[in-house]
Every structure is written in structure tokens, then in C-alpha cells.
Amino acid sequence: MLRSMYSGVSGMRGFQTKLDVIGNNIANVNTVGFKAGRVMFKDIMSQTVSGVTAPEDGESGGINARQIGLGVSIGSIDTLHTAGSAMTTNNPLDLRIDGDGFFLVKLSPDQEDPFLTRAGDFHLDAARQLVTSDGFLVCDIDGEPLEPLDEEVTAFSISANGTIVQKMSDGTTEEGAQIGVGKVSNPEGLEKIGGNLYRMTLNAHADGELITTAANSIEDGTGAIVPGQLEMSNVDLTGEFTEMIVAQRGFQANSRIITTSDEVLQEVVNLKR
Numbered sequence: 325m326l327r328s329m330y331s332g333v334s335g336m337r338g339f340q341t342k343l344d345v346i347g348n349n350i351a352n353v354n355t356v357g358f359k360a361g362r363v364m365f366k367d368i369m370s371q372t373v374s375g376v377t378a379p380e381d382g383e384s385g386g387i388n389a390r391q392i393g394l395g396v397s398i399g400s401i402d403t404l405h406t407a408g409s410a411m412t413t414n415n416p417l418d419l420r421i422d423g424d425g426f427f428l429v430k431l432s433p434d435q436e437d438p439f440l441t442r443a444g445d446f447h448l449d450a451a452r453q454l455v456t457s458d459g460f461l462v463c464d465i466d467g468e469p470l471e472p473l474d475e476e477v478t479a480f481s482i483s484a485n486g487t488i489v490q491k492m493s494d495g496t497t498e499e500g501a502q503i504g505v506g507k508v509s510n511p512e513g514l515e516k517i518g519g520n521l522y523r524m525t526l527n528a529h530a531d532g533e534l535i536t537t538a539a540n541s542i543e544d545g546t547g548a549i550v551p552g553q554l555e556m557s558n559v560d561l562t563g564e565f566t567e568m569i570v571a572q573r574g575f576q577a578n579s580r581i582i583t584t585s586d587e588v589l590q591e592v593v594n595l596k597r
Contacts, residue, residue, distance in 0.1 A: 327371070327392060329585035334395030335578030338365055341398055342571045349559045350568075357443035357520050358557040359403050360564075366399035405511040408442075408558040410550070416481060417454075419444035420555045421539065423547020425505040426522065428463035428536060429456055437534060438463050440506050442555055443520040448473070454503075458519055465504040467536040473500070484548040485540040505539045505546045 342363040352358040370391035379386035410420055421427070426440035439460070446462055449455050452473040454462040461469035465486070473480065477500075479491040486503035508514065513527035526532045540548040 326585045326588060327394060328581055329589075331393065331395040332578045332581030332585065334368065334397060335581070336575055338363075338396050338398060339571045339575040339578065341401075343568065343575070345401060346564055346568050346571060349564050350561070353557055353559045353561060353564075355443075355520065355557050356445055356554050357408070357441060358559065359405050359408075359442070360557070360559045362402045362404055364399040364402065365396050368394045368397050370394060403512050403514070403516070404558065406558050408556045410553045411556050412553050414552045416551050417446045417448065418552060418554050419446060419482065419503075420550045420553040421505065421547045422550050423545075425507055425539060425546040426511075428467055428504045428506050429460035429521070430463055430469055431460055433461070433469050437524060438467050438506070438536075439517070439521040439523060440508075440514065440534075441520050441522065444549075445554055452477075460521075463504050463536070464501050465536055465538050467504060467506075467534070470501045470503070482549060482551045484550070485538050486549050502538055503549065504536050505541075505549075507535045507537055507544055507546055 345361045345363050349360045352360075370393045373390040373392060374387075376389045377384075377387035407423075410422075419427070421442065421444070426442060427444055428438040429441055430438045441456070443456070445457060446454050447457065449459070452475075454470050456462070464470050470488075473488075473490070476493045477490045478493050480500070481489050482503065483489060486505065488500040488503070490498050490500045492498060508524070508528045509530070510528050513525050513529075514522035515525050517523050524532050524534050529535065535544065537544045537546060539546050
């Protein structure tokens with residue numbers, strides 16, 4: 325069977341995966357805190373028809389190897405953790421991290437390791453707990469859920485390092501708990517689990533250990549928390565539509581390779597007639 329036919333099949337599979345990733349990026353163009361994906365290709369092992377011959381001084385020259393490629397495969401599907409644009413909402417519970425770091429959230433206090441997210445659209449529930457839209461509890465610098473706000477708190481604001489500054493019913497001002505931030509060495513190593521959430525892996529940080537710290541920390545390199553703003557998706561529609569055209573034409577070209585290979589095989593079969 326012709327090698328070109330299998331090369332074309334591998335190319336179609338690769339570009340189909342690329343279109344899947346592009347479609348997901350475009351679908352999440354308005355998702356808060358979403359990070360775009362990118363597909364990278366690599367060639368499959370080549371078949372060596374003849375090997376290399378070394379040159380001999382004054383007698384013969386060297387001969388290069390003759391190799392035939394066997395197609396393409398997916399090298400990686402990267403998550404691009406570049407910063408998305410800021411959207412001002414003036415809602416004090418909308419938070420954006422201006423730099424590196426992730427918010428920490430837990431489904432319940434019994435959960436061992438918190439999830440990470442860049443989506444800072446938080447809310448106060450009936451128990452006066454700071455939660456996400458899905459009811460996950462926002463954690464402090466120790467990775468534990470924040471304590472509910474006291475009934476005597478009439479208003480509050482959040483500082484750049486995540487400290488909740490509370491205004492009490494008697495007119496005094498007190499510092500409350502501090503919103504925590506997670507820092508990982510390799511954000512691309514995090515595992516997406518849906519709902520704008522990431523889970524720690526062994527490739528995100530050494531031994532899969534999550535560093536919980538404070539925001540706006542020079543020592544840990546975490547960004548400042550900006551209240552009243554949200555980080556939008558980092559998807560670039562212009563680039564995505566351009567890559568979609570490239571993927572579409574690549575898919576068509578590889579399908580043409582299969583069609584041409586089939587025509588060649590048909591000619592071989594017709595030799596018997």
C-alpha cells in the first residue's frame with residue numbers, strides 16, 4: 325500500500341484535532357479567565373531507504389541518508405497562560421489577578437487540595453461566605469475556606485494583597501481574613517477539569533505540591549488583586565480564524581493526497597485488464 329495514503333490519513337487526523345481545539349477556543353471567547361489552547365505537530369519516524377556513507381579523502385565523497393517521512397502526529401496541545409484583557413465591572417466582588425497566580429477554591433472544607441482558577445467572579449451566599457458561581461468556597465492563604473463574614477460587618481473592601489477590610493456596625497474598621505493565591509512553576513502542566521477550574525499535577529510543580537501564599541508578594545512573585553475588574557478570555561479571534569483557514573485547507577490537501585493515492589492504486593489494478 326502507498327505510504328502517501330497513510331500520511332494523508334495522519335494529516336487529516338491531526339488537522340481535525342486542530343479544528344477541535346480552535347472550535348473550543350472560539351466558543352470560550354467570552355469566558356472569564358479562559359486560557360486558549362494550541363496544537364503543535366511533529367513528524368512521525370522516517371523510513372530510511374539507504375544510510376549515510378562517510379567521505380574518504382581523495383577517493384570518494386560522502387552520501388546523505390535517504391529517508392521517507394511516514395506522516396504527522398500531535399506533538400502537544402498547549403494551554404497558553406497569557407493574561408487576558410481586563411473588564412471593569414465596578415462590582416467589589418469581581419476580582420482580577422494582575423500578574424501570576426491563581427485563586428484557590430474548594431467544593432467543601434473536607435476537600436484536601438484546593439482547585440485553581442483565574443475567574444474571579446465571586447459572590448456572597450446566604451451564609452455570608454465568599455463563593456464562586458458554582459458554589460465553591462474561596463480559600464485563604466493557608467488553602468482553607470474563608471470564614472463567613474460576621475453579622476456586624478456592614479461593608480467591606482478587598483486590598484491588593486487580598487486582605488478583606490471590614491467596616492463594622494459601630495463605625496470601626498478591621499482587617500479580616502486574607503484571600504489566598506496559588507503559585508505553580510509550570511501553569512501549562514495544570515489539568516483542566518471544567519468550570520474554569522484547574523487541578524494540580526506532578527508536572528505543574530515539584531512533587532505536585534501547591535504553594536499557597538498571598539497576592540502582591542514580591543518574594544513569591546504573585547500579582548496584585550484588583551477589585552472591580554475581571555480577567556477576560558485570552559482568545560484572539562483574528563488569530564483563531566486565521567488558524568481555522570489554515571487547518572481547513574490542510575485537511576482538504578491531505579484528503580486530496582488520499583484521493584490521488586487511490587487513483588494510483590486503481591491504475592495498478594487496471595494493469596491486469
